[in-house]
Amino acid sequence: MNLHIFEADLESPRDSKAIVEILNSYASDPAGLGKPLSQEVMERLIPGLRGLPNRLVLLAESDGAPVGLAVCFFGYSTFHARPLLNIHDLAVLPGHRGKGVGQALLREIERRARAADCCRLTLEVQDDNRRARAIYERYGFTDFSVGDAATTRFLAKPLSGPVH
Numbered sequence: 001m002n003l004h005i006f007e008a009d010l011e012s013p014r015d016s017k018a019i020v021e022i023l024n025s026y027a028s029d030p031a032g033l034g035k036p037l038s039q040e041v042m043e044r045l046i047p048g049l050r051g052l053p054n055r056l057v058l059l060a061e062s063d064g065a066p067v068g069l070a071v072c073f074f075g076y077s078t079f080h081a082r083p084l085l086n087i088h089d090l091a092v093l094p095g096h097r098g099k100g101v102g103q104a105l106l107r108e109i110e111r112r113a114r115a116a117d118c119c120r121l122t123l124e125v126q127d128d129n130r131r132a133r134a135i136y137e138r139y140g141f142t143d144f145s146v147g148d149a150a151t152t153r154f155l156a157k158p159l160s161g162p163v164h
Contacts, residue, residue, distance in 0.1 A: 005058055005061075005104055006058065010057065015059060019069060023069060024036055026089065031131075056074065057070070058070040062101070066093075068090075070108075072088060073088055074086075074116065083119070087121060088123075090105060090106070090123070090132075
């Protein structure tokens with residue numbers, strides 16, 4: 001397999017289409033949402049990403065065909081006074097899983113994070129997604145805690161409806 005990882009060009013119709021298709025495949029998987037993205041989300045995705053200066057979107061191609069995606073966002077650690085990089089989505093098309101695509105994306109993410117002087121990589125993973133958790137743990141991700149404090153828990157509060 002000839003694998004190539006590169007930063008997606010959000011102005012490129014080809015790259016934009018690949019991002020939407022791979023993310024939709026991931027959303028449709030039981031490990032994702034278990035259902036496809038809505039048409040509205042698919043239409044807003046690329047323009048929304050274009051408007052975020054802190055984004056890093058990587059595509060993985062095998063023999064010229066898109067097979068994987070990483071959507072990451074730079075943040076800032078106030079405790080370290082340095083940037084950090086959050087892996088928001090890491091997705092590999094079903095027919096290409098288990099072939100090292102996810103690991104190659106993780107290596108490139110880490111390379112770029114180090115080049116940006118990030119103090120750490122972060123991500124969220126569903127507790128029951130054992131396959132993804134195993135990959136992340138093999139790559140060195142662990143539960144996070146600050147000093148002697150208990151493990152940090154990722155929490156969310158959904159906000160729905162129009163913004164006023």
